[in-house]
Amino acid sequence: MSKTSKILAVLAVLGCASALAAAAQSTPSAAQILAESPPSQWRYPNPQDLLVMQLPAGRVVMELDPAYAPLHVANIKTLVREHYFDGLAIVRVQDNFVAQWDDPAGDDGGDPHKIRSLGRAKQTLPPEFTRAIAHSLPWVRLPDGDVYAPEVGFTRDFPAARDPADHQTWLVHCYGTLAVARDDAPDSGNGSALYVVIGQAPRWLDRNLTVVGRVIEGMDRLSALPRGHGPLGFYAHPAHRVPIESIRVAADLPPAQRPDVEILRTRSRTFQRLLAAKRDRHDAFFVTPPGKIDVCGLSVPVRKGPRP
Amino acid sequence: MSKTSKILAVLAVLGCASALAAAAQSTPSAAQILAESPPSQWRYPNPQDLLVMQLPAGRVVMELDPAYAPLHVANIKTLVREHYFDGLAIVRVQDNFVAQWDDPAGDDGGDPHKIRSLGRAKQTLPPEFTRAIAHSLPWVRLPDGDVYAPEVGFTRDFPAARDPADHQTWLVHCYGTLAVARDDAPDSGNGSALYVVIGQAPRWLDRNLTVVGRVIEGMDRLSALPRGHGPLGFYAHPAHRVPIESIRVAADLPPAQRPDVEILRTRSRTFQRLLAAKRDRHDAFFVTPPGKIDVCGLSVPVRKGPRP
Numbered sequence: 001m002s003k004t005s006k007i008l009a010v011l012a013v014l015g016c017a018s019a020l021a022a023a024a025q026s027t028p029s030a031a032q033i034l035a036e037s038p039p040s041q042w043r044y045p046n047p048q049d050l051l052v053m054q055l056p057a058g059r060v061v062m063e064l065d066p067a068y069a070p071l072h073v074a075n076i077k078t079l080v081r082e083h084y085f086d087g088l089a090i091v092r093v094q095d096n097f098v099a100q101w102d103d104p105a106g107d108d109g110g111d112p113h114k115i116r117s118l119g120r121a122k123q124t125l126p127p128e129f130t131r132a133i134a135h136s137l138p139w140v141r142l143p144d145g146d147v148y149a150p151e152v153g154f155t156r157d158f159p160a161a162r163d164p165a166d167h168q169t170w171l172v173h174c175y176g177t178l179a180v181a182r183d184d185a186p187d188s189g190n191g192s193a194l195y196v197v198i199g200q201a202p203r204w205l206d207r208n209l210t211v212v213g214r215v216i217e218g219m220d221r222l223s224a225l226p227r228g229h230g231p232l233g234f235y236a237h238p239a240h241r242v243p244i245e246s247i248r249v250a251a252d253l254p255p256a257q258r259p260d261v262e263i264l265r266t267r268s269r270t271f272q273r274l275l276a277a278k279r280d281r282h283d284a285f286f287v288t289p290p291g292k293i294d295v296c297g298l299s300v301p302v303r304k305g306p307r308p
Numbered sequence: 309m310s311k312t313s314k315i316l317a318v319l320a321v322l323g324c325a326s327a328l329a330a331a332a333q334s335t336p337s338a339a340q341i342l343a344e345s346p347p348s349q350w351r352y353p354n355p356q357d358l359l360v361m362q363l364p365a366g367r368v369v370m371e372l373d374p375a376y377a378p379l380h381v382a383n384i385k386t387l388v389r390e391h392y393f394d395g396l397a398i399v400r401v402q403d404n405f406v407a408q409w410d411d412p413a414g415d416d417g418g419d420p421h422k423i424r425s426l427g428r429a430k431q432t433l434p435p436e437f438t439r440a441i442a443h444s445l446p447w448v449r450l451p452d453g454d455v456y457a458p459e460v461g462f463t464r465d466f467p468a469a470r471d472p473a474d475h476q477t478w479l480v481h482c483y484g485t486l487a488v489a490r491d492d493a494p495d496s497g498n499g500s501a502l503y504v505v506i507g508q509a510p511r512w513l514d515r516n517l518t519v520v521g522r523v524i525e526g527m528d529r530l531s532a533l534p535r536g537h538g539p540l541g542f543y544a545h546p547a548h549r550v551p552i553e554s555i556r557v558a559a560d561l562p563p564a565q566r567p568d569v570e571i572l573r574t575r576s577r578t579f580q581r582l583l584a585a586k587r588d589r590h591d592a593f594f595v596t597p598p599g600k601i602d603v604c605g606l607s608v609p610v611r612k613g614p615r616p
Contacts, residue, residue: 093532095527095528095531095532096483096484096527096531096607127595129595129596144455145453145455146455147452147453147454147455147600147601147602148598148600148602174508175404175507175508176404184592184593186595199483199507199508199531200482200483200507200508200509200604200605201508202605203598203600203602203605204586204589204598204600204601204605206596206598207595207596208593208594208595208596219403219404220403220534220535223403223404223507223531223535224401224403224532224533224534224535225532226528226532227528227531227532278512281512284492285492285516286516287435287437287494287515287516288437288514288515288516290456290511290512290514292455292456292511292512293455293512294455294456294511296508297508297510297511297512299404
């Protein structure tokens with residue numbers, strides 16, 4: 001929201017230490033904090049939990065979390081390894097809501113005789129809307145509360161929530177969240193239809209759908225797609241659909257083709273500094289530091305990194 | 309997030325009463341509630357407070373709120389009536405943040421000798437980040453709290469917040485919010501550079517920038533634009549910028565060219581029903597009704613309506 005790009009653009013460029021030194025009395029910028037972070041505070045995602053979706057415009061990389069949705073993650077990987085998604089399409093882009101892909105033959109206007117087999121993947125799965133809190137799940141709690149959940153924070157570097165009263169925890173719907181579409185029956189989601197949030201966090205979906213991960217690269221290849229103008233944002237004409245060339249598990253790609261990304265660990269000192277800087281912002285621009293941060297207000301940083 | 313479009317698509321179509329009757333035991337859908345609303349619960353926006361921006365892809369309509377930012381709204385209307393914006397451009401589209409337009413000559417890579425005169429509009433304005441609470445301002449309070457503000461709700465059909473302790477109120481940053489970009493000096497915003505939120509509500513900007521209104525039609529003509537890949541989402545090359553053909557005050561257009569939109573009154577029974585349905589959702593799909601709603605979680609409905 002700065003009027004001109006000149007000053008903030010300089011501050012935003014990673015590693016621009018001399019320009020940043022001038023702002024030493026201010027809250028450090030995110031760029032400065034990230035530039036100062038030691039390499040150990042970043043991790044390369046497990047290539048077994050990384051999906052690479054190839055669209056005509058380029059790739060979208062998603063990290064899955066098998067700790068929260070083990071059955072759905074396994075089913076999605078079975079589908080991916082059968083090349084189930086290759087040649088399917090993004091069929092729905094609803095403004096301020098979701099981009100969704102599936103087998104168009106199952107949608108209105110599709111040819112039901114051409115519905116693709118799920119192969120060895122399961123047709124129905126028990127819902128994984130929440131899971132039990134466990135000591136094995138790290139918890140970086142945010143201090144400012146939440147409208148929807150008793151506690152919010154980050155687990156395994158995904159935005160999440162907890163209800164200590166019933167000992168349940170769940171991944172929440174933020175911008176970039178990847179989740180499993182379903183029909184009315186809670187067990188009708190199997191991962192053959194997936195959606196990504198491209199607008200305001202639809203937190204009312206939490207605990208009603210199985211969240212499996214989030215987009216960590218190429219988000220704008222989904223968020224900037226033309227919106228569908230059929231009901232619910234489905235593309236009104238088959239020709240508008242965006243073809244999926246392929247989806248692969250990164251571990252199945254030759255090492256040189258695996259995404260060169262790393263993710264900031266939310267249990268790191270650097271992440272704590274980022275949270276503090278966003279909550280309690282004192283610089284030349286901010287008049288009223290917000291003093292708060294919401295769980296979808298700070299995306300866990302991702303940067304280009306060396307392949308493992 | 310429904311797996312197929314068939315069932316929900318039917319329910320989503322306005323006025324589809326027979327299909328909706330089958331769901332009589334469930335929480336009514338938003339479509340059903342809106343279909344049942346009497347005409348008096350809708351209003352045509354004041355054409356004096358309506359901006360029509362013409363882009364190559366079509367128009368974007370924005371409603372201004374002079375009650376919260378009278379000086380900025382007046383300055384923007386002066387600029388518009390001088391045709392200041394005609395031929396300028398959208399210069400910045402930062403994913404999950406904002407789309408912004410201004411005079412490219414004032415940005416990096418622009419020609420400062422070509423900076424357009426503001427004419428009779430003021431160069432600096434006192435900030436209108438908040439204003440005093442007044443009895444003349446309606447207040448539809450939301451019951452579920454907020455991370456950033458003591459109270460949230462709707463005023464004059466815009467999402468807003470209040471702090472009763474210091475008697476201040478302000479319009480908040482939600483998806484579609486229109487606000488005034490500025491430099492570091494709080495009085496450096498004058499309306500010649502404007503931005504619209506196209507991602508997760510950046511609530512940390514509340515009380516730090518002057519919000520002047522929101523987009524009520526054509527939002528996807530901003531949200532689906534290609535993202536800029538220069539610093540802060542500015543377009544890296546001038547050729548990527550999106551030209552603004554014109555911006556006009558609707559009152560200055562021939563009546564037949566004014567937007568044919570109407571806005572649901574947030575003080576209406578229909579809006580209360582919508583809120584209740586979203587908070588306490590009981591239907592075949594929802595397993596865990598959210599029980600809550602956040603201030604950016606329900607956009608005030610807009611529909612095609614008769615011109616006044």
